Amino acid sequence: MSASDILLWVALPYLTIAVFVTGMFWRYKYDKFGWTTRSSQLYERKVIRIASPLFHLGILAVLGGHVMGLLIPENWTHAAGLSEDAYHLMAVGLGAVAGACTLFGISLLIYRRRTNGAVFAATTRNDKAMYVFLVAAICLGLLTTLVGSGIVGEGYNYRETVSPWFRSIFLMDPKPELMAQAPASFHIHAVAGMLLFLIWPFTRLVHAFSAPVQYLFRPYVVYRERGPHDPGSRTARRGWERVG
Amino acid sequence: MKIMAQMGMVMNLDKCIGCHTCSVTCKQAWTNRTGVEYAWFNNVETRPGQGYPRTYQDQGKWKGGWELKRGKLRLRSGGRIKRLLHIFSNPKLPTLQDYYEPWTYEYDMLISTPLGEHTPVARPKSLITGKPMKIEWSANWDDDLAGGPELAPSDPVLVKIRDQVTDRVKMEFEQAFMFYLPRICEHCLNPACVAACPSGAMYKRAEDGIVLVDQDACRGWRMCVSGCPYKKVYFNHNTGKAEKCTLCYPRLEVGLPTVCSETCVGRLRYLGLFLYDADAVTAAAETEDEHGLLQAQLDLLLDPNDPNVQLQALRDGIPQDWLDAAKESPVYKLAKEYKVALPLHPEYRTMPMVWYIPPLSPVVDALRETGNDAEDAGNLFGALESLRIPIEYLAELFTAGDTAPVSQSLKTLAAMRSYMRDVNLGRDPKPEIPAAVGMSEESIYNLYRLLAIAKYEDRYVIPKAHAETARDLEELACSLDVSGGPGQYQPGPFGGASGRPVPVAVETFHALKVRQTTEVLIPLDAVRMNLQNWHGQGATDE
Numbered sequence: 001m002s003a004s005d006i007l008l009w010v011a012l013p014y015l016t017i018a019v020f021v022t023g024m025f026w027r028y029k030y031d032k033f034g035w036t037t038r039s040s041q042l043y044e045r046k047v048i049r050i051a052s053p054l055f056h057l058g059i060l061a062v063l064g065g066h067v068m069g070l071l072i073p074e075n076w077t078h079a080a081g082l083s084e085d086a087y088h089l090m091a092v093g094l095g096a097v098a099g100a101c102t103l104f105g106i107s108l109l110i111y112r113r114r115t116n117g118a119v120f121a122a123t124t125r126n127d128k129a130m131y132v133f134l135v136a137a138i139c140l141g142l143l144t145t146l147v148g149s150g151i152v153g154e155g156y157n158y159r160e161t162v163s164p165w166f167r168s169i170f171l172m173d174p175k176p177e178l179m180a181q182a183p184a185s186f187h188i189h190a191v192a193g194m195l196l197f198l199i200w201p202f203t204r205l206v207h208a209f210s211a212p213v214q215y216l217f218r219p220y221v222v223y224r225e226r227g228p229h230d231p232g233s234r235t236a237r238r239g240w241e242r243v244g
Numbered sequence: 245m246k247i248m249a250q251m252g253m254v255m256n257l258d259k260c261i262g263c264h265t266c267s268v269t270c271k272q273a274w275t276n277r278t279g280v281e282y283a284w285f286n287n288v289e290t291r292p293g294q295g296y297p298r299t300y301q302d303q304g305k306w307k308g309g310w311e312l313k314r315g316k317l318r319l320r321s322g323g324r325i326k327r328l329l330h331i332f333s334n335p336k337l338p339t340l341q342d343y344y345e346p347w348t349y350e351y352d353m354l355i356s357t358p359l360g361e362h363t364p365v366a367r368p369k370s371l372i373t374g375k376p377m378k379i380e381w382s383a384n385w386d387d388d389l390a391g392g393p394e395l396a397p398s399d400p401v402l403v404k405i406r407d408q409v410t411d412r413v414k415m416e417f418e419q420a421f422m423f424y425l426p427r428i429c430e431h432c433l434n435p436a437c438v439a440a441c442p443s444g445a446m447y448k449r450a451e452d453g454i455v456l457v458d459q460d461a462c463r464g465w466r467m468c469v470s471g472c473p474y475k476k477v478y479f480n481h482n483t484g485k486a487e488k489c490t491l492c493y494p495r496l497e498v499g500l501p502t503v504c505s506e507t508c509v510g511r512l513r514y515l516g517l518f519l520y521d522a523d524a525v526t527a528a529a530e531t532e533d534e535h536g537l538l539q540a541q542l543d544l545l546l547d548p549n550d551p552n553v554q555l556q557a558l559r560d561g562i563p564q565d566w567l568d569a570a571k572e573s574p575v576y577k578l579a580k581e582y583k584v585a586l587p588l589h590p591e592y593r594t595m596p597m598v599w600y601i602p603p604l605s606p607v608v609d610a611l612r613e614t615g616n617d618a619e620d621a622g623n624l625f626g627a628l629e630s631l632r633i634p635i636e637y638l639a640e641l642f643t644a645g646d647t648a649p650v651s652q653s654l655k656t657l658a659a660m661r662s663y664m665r666d667v668n669l670g671r672d673p674k675p676e677i678p679a680a681v682g683m684s685e686e687s688i689y690n691l692y693r694l695l696a697i698a699k700y701e702d703r704y705v706i707p708k709a710h711a712e713t714a715r716d717l718e719e720l721a722c723s724l725d726v727s728g729g730p731g732q733y734q735p736g737p738f739g740g741a742s743g744r745p746v747p748v749a750v751e752t753f754h755a756l757k758v759r760q761t762t763e764v765l766i767p768l769d770a771v772r773m774n775l776q777n778w779h780g781q782g783a784t785d786e
Contacts, residue, residue, distance in 0.1 A: 032460035038484035039464050043372065045339045056332040117373035118340070122481065210463045212331070212442030216324050220439035225450030 001177050008191060009176035013169045016194040023201025024209065037207045043118035047108060055105025061098035062141070065091065070166045074159040084157065092149035099142040106135060130203040133196045140189040147185045162186055247546060247557040249566055250433065250453035250518040250597055251491060251706075252575040253505070254585045255426055256695060257603040258657070259512035262388065262424035264288050266504035266513075270428075273503045274490070279482025281346035281371050284383050285489035286504045288426040292399040292637070293386040295425075297342040300475040301400040301589070307336050308473030309436050309592030310529060317530050317593065319440055319471060327467055331442060336470040337479075344382045346371040372481075389422055401640045405633075421606040421634040425641075428504060429476040429489035430588065430596030431455050433520060433544065434529045437488075440471030446486070451709070452517075453597065454491045462486050473592040497709035498757045511698050516573030516705040517566065518597065519546045519557055529593045534644040537590040544595065545580050548573065569707035574694055575599065582683075582691050584653045586642035601695070602638045602650055604657040607631055621662035621677045628654050656681045656691070664692050 028035065041048050069091060077087055110131060113119050148156045165179035179190070200206065270286035289295045303309060307321040321327065321336055349366040357364035370377040386395045396402065431448075435455050438446040445461035446468055448454070457468070457477070464484040468477040477488045492502035496515075500506070505513040521544055528540040546553045548570035557567055570576065578585040578601065585599035604624075611627045612618035628635065628651055635654070639647045663677040663685070678688040694702055 033483070033485070036462065036464035036484035039466055039479070040481070041334060041337050041466065042340050042479050042481050045337070049333050049335065052332040117375060118370075121373050207463060210443065212328065212444075212463070212465065214444065215328060215442040218444055221435060222438055222441075222444055222447040223450045224447040 001180060005176045005180045008187070009165060009179040010169075010174045012191070012194055013174070016197050017169075020197050020200060024206065027201045027206055035206055035210065036204075038122075038204050040113075040119045040122055043122070044112060044116045047112040047116075051105050051108035051112060053105075054101050055109055058098050058101030058103075058105055059138075061094070062102055062138075065095050065098060069159065070163050073163070073167070074157075088149070088155070088157070092145060092151075095145045096142075096149075099138070099145060103138055103142060106138060110135070126203055130199065130205060133192070133199055134205075137189070137192040137196045140185070140192045144185045144189040147183060156183055156186075158182060158186060162190070245524075245556055246522045247519055247553065247560045247562065248450065248453065248522045249557075249562050249570065250520055251431070251496060252516060252518045252573075252579075252597040252599065253428070253491075253502075254514040254575045254578045254599045254601065256510075256512040256514075256601040257423055257425065258601065258605050259510035260288070260424040260426060260603075261510055262288055262290065263509050264384070265507050265509050266426055269503050269507040270489075273492070275478075275487075277482075278371075279480040280478060280487055282340060282343045282383075283478035283480075283487065285476070285478075285487075286426065286428045287383055288424050289384070290387050290389055291423050291425050291641070292396045292402050292421075293389065294395055294398050295400075296383045297338045297475050298381075299398060299400050300338075300473075302403075303473055303592070306338070306470065306473070306475070308471060308475065309589075309594055310434070310439075311593070312530060312532065315530065315532070317434075317526060319436060320473075321440070321467075321470060327440065328442060331465045331467070334466045334470055337466050338469070338475065340372065340481075341381070344385070345377060347377055347379060401637060404640055404645075405636050421610075421637065423603045423606060425600070426504075427474065427476070427588070428502075428598060429455060429491070430474055430594065430598045431489075431491060432597060433522075433525045433541075433595035434593065435472075436592070436594050437468035437472040437477050440467040441465070441486075442467055446477075449493075452493075452496070454493050454496075455488070456490060456493070457486045457488055459483075459485055459487075473589065473594065474596075495756075496706055499706045499708040500757055500760070501704040501706060505704065511703065514574040514578065514694075514703045516575040517548075517570040517707065518573065518576055518579075519548050519553060519562070519567075519570050520544045521546060525595060529595055534591045535646040537593065538587065538643050538646070538649055541587060541590060541595050542580055542583075545576065547580075548576065563707075566707045569705050572705045574702060574705060577690075577694065582656060582687070583649070584656050584691070584695075586649060586653060588642060589644070590642075591644035600642060601657070602642060602653055604654050604661070606634055607654065607658075608661075619661055619665050621659055621674075621680065624658035624662060625655060625680070628658065652681070656683065656688075657695075659683070660688050660692050660695070663688050664696070 041052075074084075078084075113123055147153055148158055150156075161178045161182045165175050168175040168178070179187075266286050267284055267288055271284060274285055275281075275283045284296065287296050295301060300306060300308075303320060309320055310317050311320045312318070319327070322330075347368045347370050350369055351366050353364050354366050367376050368379050369375065385391065389396060431454055433453070435446070435448060438448060438455060441462075442465045443461055443463045445458045445463070447456060447458065449456060462485040464479070464486070466479055466486070468486050468488075469475070469479050471477075477486050479485075480487050492500075492504075495502060495506075501513070501515050505515055524544055528544050529537075531537050531540040546557075548554070548557075548567060554567055557570075558564070575585070579599050584601050586602060587596045587599050589596070607624065607627050608618045610631060611623060616623050616627075618624070632647075635647050635650050636645075638650045638654075639645050643649045659677050659681045663673060666673045667689075673685065675685050678685050683691075693699075
């Protein structure tokens, strides 16, 4: 195991987690006002009507696939009676469809962003940089799916190496040697993914973490009042705390 | 029963001359910045006309407000799950073209163009794309019925009553019955925008019922924009957050009227408190018959002079000085006592709290053109009976199509006009005129004082926010003093949309009130020229 393996599969993951967690916390604490989807639907309605749901629902499915593949150990699905071949077929099938939707969706969105004058004018440099990382991660991910499935080259069961490595990071018992065995396409995709999470807190992607699930459970009309113990709608700023 | 206070407004449409001063001063105070160039928290639209944004009243198209489904209240745009599925692309969101594409002119060309044969021109330039553009629509394109023959027939209200209106009458109607409709946020008792907000960022202030957007909690899902049937929530495309009329809450909190009211040339706006039963709002909004909604809404409003109501209100935490203000409230008197003010589109079931006194002047004008005495009570009553079209139009606006309350309101105004003419001309007043509309001579005189004399103190009865909580108020959200906000501070670390909002300082507004109401002319001081903090005492030197 080389130093670069340690660097890529131990140091980088922990750096990513550290930056992501502190970054999100910092952003939420100090930039709630900047925490938004910054929708461009006001400028253009027709393309976004197709492209945005395609991309977002696609990427949610991709997320589900990653959770399945990375977090659930192989022997669990075996125990559930799912053979490796069946699992593989399902994962590749669903993964390819979801990935294709995502890629097609984001391609349309980027096309729209570039060709519609109003949308392009509202695109920041931060957005452009973010798109590079996002598209890179998606494309490399699709490529990895094709490689892993055996459609291109020999198939690869990543659930014996990549997935245990991924879990080992969170179990605080990193096993870089497992990841080091995986094909290069998995390496590149993993690094691209980690880079995406590194910049995540500092881009508009933060809006993914405000999925409004609580909407399903709250009463329709919201009232807010300033009781003696709960002044205002947000916590008092330094120097403005209540006395007594 | 849970009694809450609601700040309400009444606009007397008879007095509106369509000068747009309210719109302009509101814009200067609140939306004179990037991202909301196209937004008018206050706008004045000509009726008949398409309104702003175009045809916003066509709920078959825009799906704003509430509807009844199996007797239960539901947002017209669908249930909660459907709404969450639409957050990636809101199918009912108006685009900029439905409002208008804001623009500026290349003024620089006028001075920087080299000397040449042709006079330089300042071409219009889009504020959205920065490119030259052709101006084809704006917030008031059909002002004063401009383009009437092409545009007015698309008025959703006209479309609705078209069956009853032949072309001949319609044209006559368009010429004779034009009037202006100033609109702000309705600060509804049952706000559809609040109900549609997935983030829970929109809320109704429990103290005074003002509907606000928490700028820190808004995530830009845009459901409020399509949820509001009046289209009075706007999406700031620069900050990515929703913004709306705040009823100038920093001014109200120190007892000053809103900017639109303060600067209204016709002095047609009234501000005051309603007391209402918050527990009964949903049941009232679920009234089956659309024609019953107005009465249901009136039934929600409680009599501030009723000792039981006062007792319960005190128990529910409404301060004594607010109760005193509620007793003097001009809006309660106009809406419930005299029944001359009507809500805008009660059929949206949002229980709107900006009320309108329908215009009698078009009827008077039409009557005068026929050569009759247009201020005679008998003639006016007769005209109100025979001129069905304007009444039907007004009924579509204010009473879900029920003509009886509109007729009653206009008859009361006609009776007041006629009765007071006798008084002013030194003739014997005729008590039978007020009696014909079920009023006493004294109450018709009081109505006259309120509508025609319209003293400042009578129009605006605004209890102050409590001093002991003033500092807390300052911390309430909705400050717009961010990058692109009225304060125009430096942008935050992530560009125009980020950074920390600076709260509106209540102290500033207290000081403003002292300056504005003082008797002596105070010397010029170096404050930033802004209508919100202009003290009305001479110019500022910036």
